[in-house]
Amino acid sequence: MPADLTGPAAHTSTLPAVHAISTGTLRVHRAFERARGRGLLRFAWALLDRHYSEELPIHAWVIDHPDGPILVDAGELATTSPPPVARFCVRREHEIDVQLAAIGLQPSDLRGVVLTHLHGDHITGVARLAGTPVLASVEALRRGGARALARRNCVAEPLSLLAQPFGAFTRSLRLTDDGRVVAVPVPGHARGQIAIVVVDGDRHIMLGADSAFTQQQLLELHPDGVSFSARTAIRSMRTILEHARLHATVFLPSHDPHSAARLAAREALVTARRTELAWC
C-alpha cells in the first residue's frame, strides 16, 4: 500500500473539487465544544456539563481529484453507542457507503481514505469501506490509534509530514503528484491531528478536522474542552489564521453547521473579523 496517494491515475469523476457529506449529526456537552475553565477543571467541565450543543454535522469529504476520488474521514455508524459526552443521531442511510452511493461512488472507486484524527466519529465508518487504502498520521497511530482502527478491522498506512513549508505551516505532505492535496499539522484536539488542504484555483479549501468546532470558535481562538493541550490547540488555530491571511482559505471544520454552505459559496475566511476573547 502506498504511503501517500500518488501514482497512476485510476478514475476520473465529475464531482465538484470538494463534496460535503454528513454521516448524521451529534450533540456534545457544551463545555466539550467550548472550553470552560482551565487545567483539570476544563476536562471536568467537558465530562460533567449537563447542557448540550446544538445539533452538529459529522462531516466527511470527497475530494474530486483527476487521479481518483479521495475520501477524508469516514464518519459514524448507526450502531455505535455514543460516549458519555455526546448524543448521536446516525441512521443507516447516513453511513458513508450509502452517502457515497448517493453521489455515484462505490468504496472501490476511492483512491484512498485519509483520516484527520482517530476519534470514533471520524473513523468508525471505515467498516463500510473494506479494501480501500487508509492513511493516518504516524503520530495519531502511535497514540493508541492503531489499536482503535484494529478494533474496526482496519490497518492504516502511516503518513509522515515532512519539513516542507506550505503557507503558514512549517511541515506538510503532498498527497497527490500535482501538489493539489496537502496534509498539514493541526494538533491540539487530538495528537497527530491533520487538516487537508485542497488547492482549488484561487482558493485553498481547508478540511479543518476538529481544530475548531466552528469557524467562529477559530476566530475567537477558543479551544475545546478535551484538547490534550489548550495551548497547542490555540497555536494550531493561530497557524490556520496566518495561513488564511497568506492565501484565500475556505475553512471547513468537521462539525461546523455552516461548513457545507461556505464550501458551496467558496467563502474565504476573513481574518480581520477575529475577536480574541478570553475563555473562562
Ligand SMILES: [Zn+2]
Ligand atoms: Zn475529534
